[in-house]
Amino acid sequence: MSAQAMEQAQQGPSSWKKIAGVTSLLIVVIVVFLVAFALPSINSEVKHIAVGLVAPEPLASAVIDGLDVASPDTFDVTIVESASAARALIEEREAFGAFVVTANGLTVETASAASYAVATALGAAGQQIGAAVDVPVTVDDVVPFSEADPRGVGLSAGALPIALGGWIAAVGILSAIHGTRQRLITAGVFAVVGGFALTAVLQFWLGTFTGNYWLTSLGAVLGIAATSFLVLGMQRMFKAAGIVMAAIILVLLGNPLSGLSSAPEILPEPWGAIGQLLPPGATGTLLRNTAFFDGAATTMPIIVLAIWFVFGLGLYLLAVARDRRRDPAAIE
Structure with a gap:
């Protein structure tokens, strides 16, 4: 008989009190794991996301006001001079997207590779602004995931x-x-x-x-x-x-x-x-x-x-x- 088997034989069966204690501890561990994995996702929300804005005044202020109404506290807007500058912010991971206003309408530049959830929120906000001011809206995913895995x-x-x-x-x-x-x-x-x-x-x-x-x-x-x-x-x-x-x-x-x-x-x-x-x-x-x-x-x-x-x-x-x-x- 092995040393481990001899030790178990000497100890005898575990008491019901010990069984209850171990079972309770394992249940607590499972609950803690559940809370740790689920709680951050449940409480997640798109808040204070950095975005760029290309628009002349006073249109820039109108767009910012529209974003505040459509999505309060969702976006932290940085006004930039050109569409290329806005795209640079995205590609350098300084912004998740940008709103570019031109004579042809509103272009929402997103980066789904940075976050598919944020890119979706940007597109929805752009559509709301476009509907409010009656301009066409185009969504351009400038840094997408691959075609084989479009949602990453x-x-x-x-x-x-x-x-x-x-x-x-x-x-x-x-x-x-x-x-x-x-x-x-x-x-x-x-x-x-x-x-x-x-x-x-x-x-x-x-x-x-x-x-x-x-x-x-x-x-x-x-x-x-x-x-x-x-x-x-x-x-x-x-x-x-x-x-x-x-x-x-x-x-x-x-x-x-x-x-x-x-x-x-x-x-x-x-x-x-x-x-x-x-x-x-x-x-x-x-x-x-x-x-x-x-x-x-x-x-x-x-x-x-x-x-x-x-x-x-x-x-x-x-x-x-x-x-x-x-x-x-x-x-x-």
């Missing part, structure tokens, strides 16, 4: 496995690979190979991504590396509690606050901003901006992921040094 479902469905895949890989590495150097090398190789492989699936098979494959893959590599080394470091430093803490950071908080299915800006404040400081949100933004916006506004997510990577690696090395001081003969 693959981004929200595929980017999260890229970010959370690092967590899954780290757990597998911890259970199957032994040795400090061996674990670090395995995590690094997985991040590189996995990042390029998963990006290839999203770009060449599912057709979601349309940008530079190599640059987008490097973003995926960084996202997987950040999560993998975070889990490795937290487990080595805090043991089983570290795995739980990493799951809270990456799954319980990082997943619902990433804003991948909509946009971080439409999540309740300040949760959208907080989500961008966690690996899933930073990875999603990095992939979105690299694949569809030629790398615009990628500095912040790169810095965030690099910090998480260094933090995880640092925790791991500190824990190794601590354990070797306690037991110099230990293998790892």
Whole structure:
């Protein structure tokens, strides 16, 4: 009989009190997960979205007033001089869209690749303004998703496995690979190979991504590396509690606050901003901006992921040094 079986036999069956306690705890965990995943989406709304406006005075003021009436507190309008300047704001991720008024009517420039929900709201607001002032309205999606995935479902469905895949890989590495150097090398190789492989699936098979494959893959590599080394470091430093803490950071908080299915800006404040400081949100933004916006506004997510990577690696090395001081003969 194994040691574990002997221990279970000595302990006897669990008491009903313990069964009730464990069951209650698991129910609480399920409810917390439900609330964490559902609440941000339920409370999401398009508010204070940055947009550009090209229109002469006093027409510009009339359009702004019309937007305030049609969609109160929805848009933060910046007046720009030309349609090209408005498009530059969109392509540089400084605005989600623009309203361009010309002699031929109103053109609503959107970027569904930035957020399909925001692009839809922009189009609806433009139609309301056009109806109010009796001018024709044209909606132009200047940065769309791919034709194969016009709503960007693959981004929200595929980017999260890229970010959370690092967590899954780290757990597998911890259970199957032994040795400090061996674990670090395995995590690094997985991040590189996995990042390029998963990006290839999203770009060449599912057709979601349309940008530079190599640059987008490097973003995926960084996202997987950040999560993998975070889990490795937290487990080595805090043991089983570290795995739980990493799951809270990456799954319980990082997943619902990433804003991948909509946009971080439409999540309740300040949760959208907080989500961008966690690996899933930073990875999603990095992939979105690299694949569809030629790398615009990628500095912040790169810095965030690099910090998480260094933090995880640092925790791991500190824990190794601590354990070797306690037991110099230990293998790892």
